[in-house]
Amino acid sequence: MDKIAVIGAGVSGLSTAQLLLTKGFHPVVFERESVPGGLIKCKRIDGSLFHTCGGHVFNSKRQDVLEWFWSKFQREEEFSKADRNSVVFLDDTGDTIIPYPIENHAYLLDADIQKHFIDDLLTMANAENQYPNNFEDFLRGRFGETLYKLYFQPYNEKVWRRNLRQVPISWLIGKLPMPSVEEIIFNNFNHVEEKTFVHSTFWYEKKDGSQFIANRLADGLDVIYSQDIQHIEYDGHYWHILGGTFDKVIFCGNIKDLVKAIKGVDVSAYSERIETLEYHGTTAVFCEIDKTPYSWIYQPSRNHESHRIICTGNFASSNNDRSMPINRSTATIEFTDKVPMNDIINNLAKMPLHPKYLAHQYNKYTYPIQDNNTRDMIQNLKEFLTPFGFYFTGRFADWEYYNMDVAIGAAIDLVSTLNK
Ligand SMILES: Cc1cc2nc3c(=O)[nH]c(=O)nc-3n(C[C@H](O)[C@H](O)[C@H](O)COP(=O)(O)OP(=O)(O)OC[C@H]3O[C@@H](n4cnc5c(N)ncnc54)[C@H](O)[C@@H]3O)c2cc1C
DSSP states (O other), X not given: OOEEEEEOOBHHHHHHHHHHHHTTOEEEEEOSSSSSBGGGOEEEETTEEEESSSOOOBOOSOHHHHHHHHTTSOHHHHEEEEEOOEEEEOSTTSOSEXXXXXXXXXXXXXXXXXXXXXXXXXXXXXXXXXXXXXXXXXXXXXXXXXXXXXXXXXXXXXXXXXXXXXXXXGGGTXXXXXXXXXXXXXXXXHTOOOOOSTTSEEEEESSSHHHHHHHHHHTTSEEEOSOOOOOEEEOSSOEEETTEEESEEEEOXXXXXXXXXXXXXXXXXXXXXXXXXXXXXXXXXXXXXXXXSOSEEEOOOTTSSOOEEEOGGGTOGGGSOTTSOTTEEEEEEEEESOOOHHHHHHHHHTSTTOOEEEEEEEEEEEEEEOOTTHHHHHHHHHHHHGGGTEEEOSTTTTTOOOOHHHHHHHHHHHHHTOOO
């Protein structure tokens, strides 16, 4: 039986290992942390559930992913289904609230803003269709100058922390709504809610948030925790990791570590380009806030640095400790990159919903940033390593903006190519 080393016990590594097990392989998973989950890890703070990164919810557009996922869980007993209820807070008080996505709800904006937006739509309808060169061009071209200035620019400058002209657009495909002028007008006339997003409706665990997913997927696997794998050596036939011998390796960590860890196969031609790959981190601040009916709140305000509130306390009643006052709930408040403690506290004081700080965690790698060559370069490296029995998949292995379900889909695709 082929023995396969899987590096990383995030969603990608865990689902890869489960799929390998079903196929009759013998996977051994190595994880540097003491618990499974990677980005989807959660922990309890004062009895309430802190998603240490984001506030993960699940759904998928791929039928095979859904079937595989629900073969691991009891859907109705262990999960609840919810409709996304997301809004944009256009001011700091939380008084001007527009449902998300803002372009479908322009009829709720002030009359003057609506008139400017209608002018924009007329201009856009008559403009020649040009492929945008960068994110700013895309946003202006797709949503018009008025909504760009009101929401898209300030919100995205907080997310990206750079001039939006410097943001490439290849990552966007399939991630953002791409409505035509006709669709925007139709959606406004008919008050149409956005239903094309993968998370327009979503599933959420009744207990323990996304940690529940990680724990279940780790069940029955041979996982070796607290082992940071920095040396993966090929001897011409087999791979050696921590004294163990493997026929194949599937790496589900970060590609920047991958090229440093591989010995015995020369990947130096890729090192420099991989070293320069860009990324963002996120500071996830766990707070108690005033109770709202929302799932996500987008914040374009320039008066503070947080761009999004994920109202995780609304996702499951077990996410709030029993002592939580009825008019309060828990949430993850997100900031791009590393924010020091005193800045966090200063920012919270400027935000709506009276956030009270409970805990925070900075995750260095959360959003991969691609340039126009990233996908080709990574595909080339895959093709180079495959004959040696070395494979990789995952959000930071593939440097792709994967959601959990897409990471599972990529694992399904990879494992389907492996034969004993
Ligand atoms: C803010 C935010 C919100 C998100 N919200 C959602 C959502 O609501 N729904 C959704 O579906 N997706 C969401 N996602 C995406 C989701 O987090 C990812 O798709 C998924 O977690 C990726 O899993 P992964 O296994 O590829 O990577 P990771 O979770 O990064 O896992 C990698 C694992 O490998 C381990 N590792 C790395 N290197 C080594 C090494 N050398 N040795 C040993 N172990 C190693 C790490 O410790 C880690 O456990 C969100 C992402 C972010 C950043």
